[in-house]
Amino acid sequence: MAGSTLTLGKALNEGLRKALEDDPKVLIMGEDVGRLGGVFRVTDGLQKDFGEDRVIDTPLAESGIVGTAVGLAIRGFRPVCEIQFDGFVFPAFDQIVSQVAKMHYRSAGNVKLPITIRIPFGGGIGAVEHHSESPESYFCHTPGLKVVSCSNPVDAYWMIQQAIASDDPIVFFEPKRRYWDKAEVDPSAGAPRSLWDAEVVRAGSEVTLLTYGPSVKVCLEAAAAAETEGRDIEVVDLRSLSPIDWKTVIASVRKTQHAIVVSEAPVYASLASEIAARISEKCFYELESPVLRVCGFSTPYPTSRIEEDYLPDLDRILDAVDRSLAF
Amino acid sequence: MAGSTLTLGKALNEGLRKALEDDPKVLIMGEDVGRLGGVFRVTDGLQKDFGEDRVIDTPLAESGIVGTAVGLAIRGFRPVCEIQFDGFVFPAFDQIVSQVAKMHYRSAGNVKLPITIRIPFGGGIGAVEHHSESPESYFCHTPGLKVVSCSNPVDAYWMIQQAIASDDPIVFFEPKRRYWDKAEVDPSAGAPRSLWDAEVVRAGSEVTLLTYGPSVKVCLEAAAAAETEGRDIEVVDLRSLSPIDWKTVIASVRKTQHAIVVSEAPVYASLASEIAARISEKCFYELESPVLRVCGFSTPYPTSRIEEDYLPDLDRILDAVDRSLAF
Amino acid sequence: MAVQSVQPSEGPELVQLLTPEGERVEHPDYSIDLTEDEYRELYRDLVLVRRIDTEATALQRQGELGLWASLLGQEAAQVGAGRALTGGDFAFPTYREHGVAYCKGVDPVTLLGLFRGVNQGGWNPHDKGFQLYTIVIGSQTLHATGYAMGLQRDGADGAVMAFFGDGASSQGDVNEAFVWSSVFQAPVVFFCQNNQWAISEPLERQSRIPLYERAKGFGFPGVRVDGNDVLAVLAVSRAALERAREGSGPTLVEAYTYRMGPHTTSDDPTRYRLAAELETWKLKDPIERMKAYLSRTGMADHDYFAEVDTAADELAAHIRAGCLALDDPDPITLFDNVYAGGSTLLDEEREQLAAYLGSFEGAH
Amino acid sequence: MAVQSVQPSEGPELVQLLTPEGERVEHPDYSIDLTEDEYRELYRDLVLVRRIDTEATALQRQGELGLWASLLGQEAAQVGAGRALTGGDFAFPTYREHGVAYCKGVDPVTLLGLFRGVNQGGWNPHDKGFQLYTIVIGSQTLHATGYAMGLQRDGADGAVMAFFGDGASSQGDVNEAFVWSSVFQAPVVFFCQNNQWAISEPLERQSRIPLYERAKGFGFPGVRVDGNDVLAVLAVSRAALERAREGSGPTLVEAYTYRMGPHTTSDDPTRYRLAAELETWKLKDPIERMKAYLSRTGMADHDYFAEVDTAADELAAHIRAGCLALDDPDPITLFDNVYAGGSTLLDEEREQLAAYLGSFEGAH
């Protein structure tokens, strides 16, 4: 089968379809995932083709979605749970943190929970409260979970299948404002890399931008803009947020000796803090300037008319690049 | 009134009693806080003296405890919620993160939620699963919350009153394995410092240990042990975890040029990461070695028979001191 | 006025005082007796509330609002409940309670701030007895219960009304609110607008039995009322609030109604529901039946209806003008009101952003 | 055996087949007819289960366990439910279901690992049809519901039993499990042991009405059974499981019983409840009544009872020996099984700890 141009949302849809086809134990469950095909249409057409028993419109209760997924997984299924928006994952937080994350450990490996929890995340779509959050740090801080995020259609297509195939529970963050971004996806090519590998999406020599999800595009744009000023910036798409592919990260920073972490999440006690802390520790002698963080501020996500000032954008990144290099 | 020797638990009890006496709007609510006086007896005798309407034995539902506290606070009360153990705060996580933390922002300051959420936290008491966790990083990462932790009876007595008096919601972490530690508490002396100030609990010149809650004692013991080997260690009790008193922290690190963060919480994407990241950034030229973190591992809290190997102890801290100074 | 003895058009458990055709019917447990002025006022409320909704929908289509959650079809449920509330009562809405907001005296313009994205609710809940909109499904039912427990402790006379939808009935929080209110006999009325849909999911995804029966499992009464009959909703809500104020504890009111529009302006209901269903419900329009009743009884004539329409036009103009005047906030305000007592961390971040924004000044 | 027609000693809604005095009574909806062997076996189960409990309590007092949650008084509820389960069924326990574990063939020694602190449950749930103990109140009811939905999807014949307490009935998760199981007609039986207390809180803190009535609000049947009557519990559980297997959906069984001991060995119930209450319940002891029944009907004599006591002694000895043989895990195993697929982060941490621990070797 030759490649075709897909949006990120459609690539996820195709990836889910493939997973449903390949393994009869794969289930999709969530609010409005069936008839409607999800509020972002990521599950469009799947209930029609795979039936109501495999693509399940659930009651409006997130703890119920994840809690019953645990039971289904114990029974041998591979549930893919959709949380409709980032801000609505918290009613399920207890089940995720105390059950999903701990069951394999608790059972000394006897009980596997191959559950994928899909969460459209991040801002920039002009939405109301609770629809633009970046809660990934909560999950990264939770041992027993693995956390990944795709940034483009090709990764979306492959990573969702890899996540579903994993025997560990995975929180899968989808950059909602990139759902409509397009790229060529070739299903016959095979997965380009492991789910756990970071990718150097742009090679450069002067400074490393470490990022993931929706901010990858912003960082690439910043790097392109900087190029016109003669700056050579490397961009690393982390892809896996827990665990992080430190080898790739450290290699890049050792090379450029300047690092900036870019993420929409509130900066304080976040995944970005971890990245900055670890690089500072591992590259103590190589770093020529402190690791900077261009992240969301320590406020709740603001109203949409000022979200552009909250989100890390091209200018704030370039400003940080200047500060890093001028240090 | 002269001072008396109190355990940390009793100091909290006295602090709560004072708060109940001083302000008729203060309420205590939680599971078993009334007749039983709490599983750790922190609320012992309070229902008897202040009645069932002010010291409320609630249904067994943490979301309900915090959710109704929100309503009570809107009505003008100052609820103090007890979460029985650290691992049981997660059913209330949604109410805490999406309601408690955001209401003041959402309402442009019109609605204040002076809620105190007390959580006995940390390990070392030989307990079963969910009874030994250190979830403070989740709350530190949540804008709109303030997070504090006491480490000794004097702070326990004053900080709980200061927290209740604050117009902001505060998550108040109590080091459960220190409930039985004793010290002289003098209610007539007045609060020794602001709730938001860190305290240098031991002055030293060679390396700074940054810590809070149950680990303060461990760090002091480590410092004492190191002294016998001629090492001069400074210990900072952070007290307020969000926000952190960076002035005190940075001043100490600028002086010693070596910093180690000690915390029981899993290290990855934690408050300790934030501290390490920020010190690395702010003291880039002063630091003589990387900021080290002696924390919980990235596993679920283990069974009690090996918890001593999981928890940062004297030896692991001294080992880090050696590594820091030998770098 | 003559009250005719006609059988209600729905199942016997449905409290109805006005048929879809505008005929008054009797109910053994609930009755209402208003002045002519009051009947007319209810009609006026319904029309104005619908106009708020159509104007906001239009503003959204024109790009002035980012989103709008229409209450089309639910006017009677909201006006009936809203008009049952008295001064000491406090309401906890979802994101769709524009009609209740109107009854509570919230200027419709301030409702738009959230949907325009300039604020998260422009009114002071304490002034209006009307909490800010709550978007996380079900959370507000616990807040309402807590507020009601506060009323008890204050020895105050009021009661609380918690609004939520059929979908919300599945959330843990809502059921915990049922537990708490029952255990503490809190003066709260749970007002569930069963508009048959939770986005694309029909009621069967939430419950196999009528929702008002949920209350039975928690030990307090539940009643199903015709949500498109403003008189019945008013009567049932008043009774439930009175019961709460008397100290007899919570009541669950299920207002049986229909979401005539999309879930929000982002939604496309043709993907999941049949047009025929909509047609059936059109025949039960809450405004038409009140209009028929007023005409039939001679309580209002063409002039009165025209006068109401004029008032609606004026309200629409007020909303439009007010909406366009809602300016974007200053970016630096994004740090305001995170805390009542401030924070050194935010002070630092505010300074950084101010310096950064300042660096662009004069640059262009 | 003659079944005498005696009125049950509790309210009419309480299903009882054996009075506290050991007399058989009839119930219009539930009956049981076992072989003499089976009656004797049930008695034996009750005695052995109690002995597991007393031995574990003793081990805790002697410092061999960190904690123990006693089931004293709840033996009949657990054996009745446990013996109703068949091969294809799966049980989701709390932390107190030692009797169900026993019925499901879990070696009591492996139960102790968690309480000793050497593991978090030493059995393989898949082998036993018995999930690990769940400590966070209520969570397992959703797991049970999901597992039941899995049985449906597999077209399997089994059913699921979810155990929880009176206190748990207040948790959102439990009520969500009621919603889900009803909506999907999942083959699950909710088995609530109402032992009257949630640590120090009496039932009134959770509900104003009998707990079995909760089910009504969710559209499925609820039944209250005498939880100290093993025959009634067995009959009611079998009927509910059968109903589930037939595809008729969930049932809530409230086993009305009493926690005769402290909440756990850490608890001091004298702080919150009266000794008199305990005395009343002693008269309803689940073992005594079964013993009286067996004696009265001549199904068992002194020799049989003595033989059972001997078996109990042997079991106790086995438990004690097994407990003492439960060694502390190797510290480095704290990294094992966090993930099925491993993690580079943990690999690094494991190496660090190994090196650190290694640095002490030979040091002493």
Ligand SMILES: Cc1ncc(C[n+]2csc(CCOP(=O)(O)OP(=O)(O)O)c2C)c(N)n1
């Ligand atoms: C906790 C949570 N989950 C999901 C959503 C997304 N969501 C918004 S409205 C809605 C449906 C609500 O249905 P219902 O309670 O019947 O109210 P209605 O919209 O019909 O008024 C959903 C799923 C949300 N706001 N909160």
Ligand SMILES: Cc1ncc(C[n+]2csc(CCOP(=O)(O)OP(=O)(O)O)c2C)c(N)n1
């Ligand atoms: C979510 C949660 N909150 C609090 C606790 C602490 N806790 C353990 S047992 C218990 C009481 C449980 O009562 P009930 O459900 O009646 O069961 P029982 O112990 O009586 O068998 C409480 C509050 C917990 N384990 N989980």
Ligand SMILES: [Mg+2]
């Ligand atoms: Mg609805």
Ligand SMILES: [Mg+2]
């Ligand atoms: Mg109980």
